[in-house]
Amino acid sequence: MSILSIQGLSKTYQSGSRKLTVLDDVNFEISSGETISIVGPSGSGKTTLLGLCAGLDSASTGSIRLNGQALENLSEDQRAAVRSQHIGFIFQNFQLLPTLTALENVMVPLELKKRKDARTKALELLDKVGLGDRATHYPTQLSGGEQQRVSIARAFANEPKILFADEPTGNLDTETGEMIERLIFDLNKENGTTLVLVTHDLELAAKTQRIIHIKGGKIQEDNHA
Numbered sequence: 001m002s003i004l005s006i007q008g009l010s011k012t013y014q015s016g017s018r019k020l021t022v023l024d025d026v027n028f029e030i031s032s033g034e035t036i037s038i039v040g041p042s043g044s045g046k047t048t049l050l051g052l053c054a055g056l057d058s059a060s061t062g063s064i065r066l067n068g069q070a071l072e073n074l075s076e077d078q079r080a081a082v083r084s085q086h087i088g089f090i091f092q093n094f095q096l097l098p099t100l101t102a103l104e105n106v107m108v109p110l111e112l113k114k115r116k117d118a119r120t121k122a123l124e125l126l127d128k129v130g131l132g133d134r135a136t137h138y139p140t141q142l143s144g145g146e147q148q149r150v151s152i153a154r155a156f157a158n159e160p161k162i163l164f165a166d167e168p169t170g171n172l173d174t175e176t177g178e179m180i181e182r183l184i185f186d187l188n189k190e191n192g193t194t195l196v197l198v199t200h201d202l203e204l205a206a207k208t209q210r211i212i213h214i215k216g217g218k219i220q221e222d223n224h225a
Helices: 046-053 076-086 102-112 118-128 144-157 174-191
Strands: 002-015 018-031 035-039 061-066 087-090 162-166 194-198 210-215 218-224
Touching: 002 046, 002 194, 018 046, 018 194, 018 218, 035 046, 046 061, 046 162, 046 194, 076 087, 087 144, 102 118, 102 144, 118 144, 144 162, 144 174, 162 174, 174 194
Parallel strands: 035 194, 035 210, 087 162, 162 194
Antiparallel strands: 002 018, 002 061, 210 218
8 A cells, every 4th residue: 555655746946047956757656664765966856855755845746645645735734734643754963852851852743642641652762762761851961862862752752654764874973873773673663654764875775675766856766675
């Protein structure tokens, strides 16, 4: 069953008198439970594509169907509701709220869904990522690897059907990066989540079932393991 279907997707920006095409007629489908890497050189459109798939931005043309819903037909509020229900997102620069503790950061998506067990569930997730004893620490009191573990716990908090990860190990040293990789794949497998990963790291990409190569805004290759 397809969880994400992309058809004729393009994204252009106006830059002065020039039109800049970042994505050009991109087409692919992702089945529920699949693990996918999107790779390509800097400026190839990978992060733009990920943001569009997650409903963080609107396409210029084309269709994105996520879990059966056409995102282009939804308002910003409706897209936010879809993200809250179905999507987890891990950012390269963590995107934690600096005024909230690790626990409070993980509780945010749970509280948005009005979960009465938000605190219990958030503590459980922090335990899973090995940070149960750091729950009351603020992001500035945590290392980069610890901040990324908090963001992974937050991403899995709403039990997403699909997880988008944008260079999740890009800001981390090799050893910490490998630990973060294991966490993402282990939690993903445990939850049966679909994983879409943007990375420059071809070793990381090789751990997914499928690799989509993108260059100049177009898909060059789509390889299944």
